Amino acid sequence: MSENAQLIIGDKTYSLPVIEGTEGEKAIDISKLRDLTGYVTLDVGYKNTGATTSAITFLDGELGILKYRGYPIEELAEKSSFIEVAYLLIHGELPNKEQLDYFQYEISRHTLVHEDLKKFFDGFPSKSHPMGQLSSLVCSLSAYYPESLKQVQTEEELHLSIIKMLAKMTTLVSWIYKKSLGHPYIYPQNKYDYVSNFVYMTFGQRTEPYVLDPVIVKAMNTLLILHADHEQNCSTSTVRIVGSSESNIYASVSSGISALWGPLHGGANQAVIEMLEQIKEDGGDTDKWIAKAKDKNDPFRLMGFGHRVYKNFDPRAKIIKKACDEILEKLGIDDEVLEIAKKLEEVALKDPYFVERKLYPNVDFYSGIIYRALGFPTDMFTVLFALGRLPGWIAQWKEMKEHKEPIGRPRQIYTGKVNRTYVELKDR
């Protein structure tokens, strides 16, 4: 027998269906609530609101579980490649060798961006933030691929838009990096796989042959896999809601990039390193900064700690912490900032303030340290997060379309003035 929830308002009782996900999580379906009762629900920040049903990613914040399409993140991070994970997220199944090769081949054929797009780079000031550049560049792709603007796309057109979106992203991200250095752009090479091509375009030089470093390629694969999807969150829900108005893929992804930029979301990886640098410059007294984070009159928060959903530990943080130690050792990096990070982590994990509020290091606490070790400037970190999250955004956007979800349009409870009479300007 299907379960129902009883809602009592005044002397009336309403029955609301309960729906259950495949992992046993339950939701009260309130989609008919307003029609039935005249009421809406109020849930600022959507802390208790399921905005969709989705078959892409499952996470359990209490138990620290994260799975893409049913595969545990731990296994994917250890055994697969980022491009394989991208295929899995977008198509729902792991590819066989032939499917993976073809996917890679299709992407390689579209990695070049239109030469005119390079002029956009010339227009950005040299110190402009890479996230602003990426968001604008991705949105502007719609100008070069007008077929993406069609309200109804054929399956092939949709597929091609997805391939192009994936393909152009590595080129744009590495060119943003090159621009920040004032170095010439490196063109993609079809012989490389997705991540190797990115590493080549980023760290290669026009003046000499580039030999790919397997440590860097592996580290990038791991980091990108860990960021590839995270069910509903600020940026992903933004992509879905923008896409629900039938905006094209480039505009939808661009909006996700803007949402990711903020320090409370993807921007945290940049904020972590800036915080660690600040603590270092201040003399490295971690106790002082822990005390600041606990002080309610001080706006300072310990960046890289806490998560809206993970209230036990972030499974990605566990994997990345191990990867971080390995990479720093392999690259022979001894970083004072890392020592500060370790001290902060040690103190915060024992401190009752953090323990009671279940504030643990999240994935961004460690990702910034690895990006820094690989040689990326701090303001590139969030762009790398966006590169990782891209397949997730695409998969969620595609699912939203396949579900034929209605346009996203929340309600509100109005708390402003009522019934005022206009007063002529001369009388005010």
Ligand code: ACO
């Ligand atoms: N440092 C100090 N105190 C904190 C921190 C922190 N990093 N995070 C939360 N708290 C405290 C809050 O002050 C609050 O205390 P109170 O109950 O005494 O008022 C309590 O913990 C709960 O915090 P909320 O802000 O209500 O938790 P919420 O779930 O809304 O926020 C968030 C989650 C935004 C991630 C928050 O923990 C935070 O700001 N962390 C730092 C930024 C960060 O690392 N973001 C990356 C998130 S992961 C990602 O996007 C990939």
